[in-house]
Ligand SMILES: Cc1ncc(C[n+]2csc(CCOP(=O)(O)OP(=O)(O)O)c2C)c(N)n1
């Protein structure tokens with residue numbers, strides 16, 4: 209598991225102090241630390257598309273936001289990805305849980321989205337990476353570079369056990 | 374009074390420093406054509422003008438952020454109002470131009486006519502809200518708009534308006550230019 213402290217320090221080092229989203233249990237430990245960390249403001253949104261709207265406004269006001277959501281939330285942000293953030297070229301760092309894989313065999317509600325998560329991101333033309341404990345910094349460095357270069361949202365998929373027990 | 378007339382009136386009241394977010398369809402066209410300055414004219418993302426205004430208000434706490442939204446947009450993103458109420462951003466003002474229809478797509482009804490906006494907004498935790506029926510009288514529109522845009526603190530203005538009869542031209546800028554113009558304005 210990635211230590212939240214290392215993960216959050218990486219984000220402040222890269223200029224992030226603001227975050228919004230809708231929780232997933234895969235981010236439980238990270239969110240506990242994020243919410244009590246004075247370096248960050250985490251705003252709980254009611255929906256993922258709302259979170260993406262908040263992040264867009266924050267970016268246009270000269271701020272940076274990282275988003276936290278479950279992959280089920282990908283199904284709520286289609287229009288925000290196509291007619292807002294990609295249309296207006298808004299760079300955003302999205303952390304999305306990758307539910308519906310093997311560890312979720314007792315959670316049928318996640319299975320279909322788990323099956324189609326990568327296809328959905330491909331269809332929406334959103335670059336994505338899966339992070340693991342051993343490679344996360346390199347992957348994030350690369351993702352941030354591509355986010356800046358393309359000026360659009362990029363997605364980091366987070367499997368079970370990577371950012372929470 | 375029509376929505377476009379309210380927006381026109383705003384041009385005599387704003388000081389030019391306000392940052393405006395306008396909802397997609399007719400409202401963005403009206404804000405583009407009738408008000409000065411470079412603003413965030415949404416061309417899609419129906420339902421998101423309020424959260425975008427919230428994020429902008431948080432990033433620019435020393436500027437007044439004004440969201441101008443149609444009722445259809447406001448209702449689609451209604452739950453974002455509960456987040457706004459929770460945050461209580463001092464510098465955010467929201468004007469709902471309520472024509473009770475989706476005018477942009479041909480005038481189909483919204484469910485607006487059966488809503489008590491003030492009770493709803495107060496119930497969310499926003500104390501400072503006003504509602505006026507501008508459809509049969511002009512009240513004191515200048516005073517109302519001055520109160521909303523100049524007063525300290527979060528506030529919401531709900532205006533019943535008549536359907537617009539003139540449809541303005543499309544916004545002649547691609548969203549990439551809308552964004553660049555706005556971002557440059559803040560540099
Ligand atoms: C997600 C989504 N659904 C539907 C539409 C089509 N659409 C564009 S503008 C609009 C009406 C907006 O209504 P309102 O905010 O009340 O503004 P008005 O047109 O009345 O000025 C609709 C339904 C859209 N752009 N996006």
Ligand SMILES: [Mg+2]
Pocket residue numbers: 443444445470471472473474475476483
């Ligand atoms: Mg309407």
